Amino acid sequence: xxxxxxxxxxxxxxxxxxxxxxxxxxxxxxxxxxxxxxxxxxxxxxxxxxxxxxxxxxxxxxxxxxxxxxxxxxxxxxxxxxxxxxxxxxxxxxxxxxxxxxxxxxxxxxxxxxxxxxxxxxxxxxxxxxxxxxxxxxxxxxxxxxxxxxxxxxxxxxxxxxxxxxxxxxxxxxxxxxxxxxxxxxxxxxxxxxxxxxxxxxxxxxxxxxxxxxxxxxxxxxxxxxxxxxxxxxxxxxxxxxxxxxxxxxxxxxxxxxxxxxxxxxxxxxxxxxxxxxxxxxxxxxxxxxxxxxxxxxxxxxxxxxxxxxxxxxxxxxxxxxxxxxxxxxxxxxxxxxxxxxxxxxxxxxxxxxxxxxxxxxxxxxxxxxxxxxxxxxxxxxxxxxxxxxxxxxxxxxxxxxxxxxxxxxxxxxxxxxxxxx
Ligand code: AMP
Ligand code: GLY
Numbered sequence: 578x579x580x581x582x583x584x585x586x587x588x589x590x591x592x593x594x595x596x597x598x599x600x601x602x603x604x605x606x607x608x609x610x611x612x613x614x615x616x617x618x619x620x621x622x623x624x625x626x627x628x629x630x631x632x633x634x635x636x637x638x639x640x641x642x643x644x645x646x647x648x649x650x651x652x653x654x655x656x657x658x659x660x661x662x663x664x665x666x667x668x669x670x671x672x673x674x675x676x677x678x679x680x681x682x683x684x685x686x687x688x689x690x691x692x693x694x695x696x697x698x699x700x701x702x703x704x705x706x707x708x709x710x711x712x713x714x715x716x717x718x719x720x721x722x723x724x725x726x727x728x729x730x731x732x733x734x735x736x737x738x739x740x741x742x743x744x745x746x747x748x749x750x751x752x753x754x755x756x757x758x759x760x761x762x763x764x765x766x767x768x769x770x771x772x773x774x775x776x777x778x779x780x781x782x783x784x785x786x787x788x789x790x791x792x793x794x795x796x797x798x799x800x801x802x803x804x805x806x807x808x809x810x811x812x813x814x815x816x817x818x819x820x821x822x823x824x825x826x827x828x829x830x831x832x833x834x835x836x837x838x839x840x841x842x843x844x845x846x847x848x849x850x851x852x853x854x855x856x857x858x859x860x861x862x863x864x865x866x867x868x869x870x871x872x873x874x875x876x877x878x879x880x881x882x883x884x885x886x887x888x889x890x891x892x893x894x895x896x897x898x899x900x901x902x903x904x905x906x907x908x909x910x911x912x913x914x915x916x917x918x919x920x921x922x923x924x925x926x927x928x929x930x931x932x933x934x935x936x937x938x939x940x941x942x943x944x945x946x947x948x949x950x951x952x953x954x955x956x957x958x959x960x961x962x963x964x965x966x967x968x969x970x971x972x973x974x975x976x977x978x979x980x981x982x983x984x985x986x987x988x989x990x991x992x993x994x995x996x997x998x999x
């Protein structure tokens with residue numbers, strides 16, 4: 578069968594690489610892909626980003642399954658477009674994707690269904706938002722409504738910072754909405770599941786590193802590294818998250834006429850007592866969490882997603898037992914100079930290693946120039962390694978990172994620290 582993966586980041590490289598391992602998959606097209614997907618024997622890049630044209634391409638190529646990576650395509654309704662043409666696609670509809678595309682929608686949804694999350698207020702009027710900050714305890718979390726690639730959130734330590742964030746988001750009559758939230762204490766984890774509208778199957782857990790700098794300092798990014806599993810998600814925490822967050826979400830979306838199919842990602846804050854609250858929902862897999870998670874997945878991803886789009890009541894998703902590598906997988910993101918504010922492009926990448934069983938370099942912002950890989954985006958590579966412990970996976974990943982170079986490469990030196998501290 579032929580498969581199409583929409584997107585061109587590290588998550589999509591990992592998805593396409595894993596889907597291509599299925600004996601039933603002949604070719605995986607990646608639209609638009611990157612220099613990494615261009616180099617894989619079973620993958621083929623397709624230079625189309627327009628969603629209607631992608632649907633035409635899928636019809637013409639007789640694509641049997643399309644898998645969507647990024648939120649922007651989902652929020653723009655790619656699933657609705659493909660389904661209207663009778664094409665099989667794994668992902669939420671535009672309506673269901675609001676769980677990510679509108680923080681105001683997600684917060685109101687969680688309130689309606691008593692799903693644990695931070696207390697919040699939504700503002701369109703800057704003066705009212707400023708007044709709310711004056712009446713709130715520090716720290717204060719200010720979020721722009723709408724998609725912002727993980728960068729529309731300010732965790733303000735002081736009221737002054739919160740006021741500045743509101744000015745940046747709502748000032749000068751820009752319009753828009755902000756959500757102002759209570760600050761949650763605890764440890765974050767990424768909890769992702771496969772959904773088919775009514776049923777759910779959880780994937781392995783993971784932890785991201787959102788800040789650019791070591792020790793969680795500096796601005797938020799799309800994610801600078803991740804590992805799987807996340808030790809903070811004990812079996813007890815896992816069971817509570819399924820009961821208190823994931824199942825009520827799937828049931829609530831179905832009850833409201835927006836059944837959620839696709840990957841659902843709950844960003845969690847887990848407190849010292851093991852109680853989890855939802856920081857955010859994403860309607861897709863995490864990047865870079867996907868890279869270590871799929872390094873550990875032994876089961877056939879294509880068969881799983883085919884079943885999740887089959888809606889066969891005789892084969893509930895929850896009955897599937899996924900097989901995971903017992904080792905830890907850890908991925909270190911190498912980002913371009915200037916990331917996240919203004920990433921530099923066009924620098925030659927050298928020292929990429931040959932493929933091996935325990936290490937894989939997933940490409941993100943890369944392209945080929947005169948047949949050679951060059952930087953073409955903020956996050957450039959995710960060097961992902963397996964090891965018998967977090968320490969060993971970390972050592973292995975960093976050995977490979979140190980062998981790769983491009984001008985101004987930035988990476989964190991402490992990916993995995995939280996798991997090592999436990
Ligand atoms: P989001 O885009 O909503 O995931 O927010 C980005 C990051 O900001 C999260 O991963 C957290 O590290 C932090 N954050 C967001 N909301 C809160 C909150 N209510 N309390 C504490 N930290 C938060
Ligand atoms: N790594 C965080 C995200 O994908 O949203």
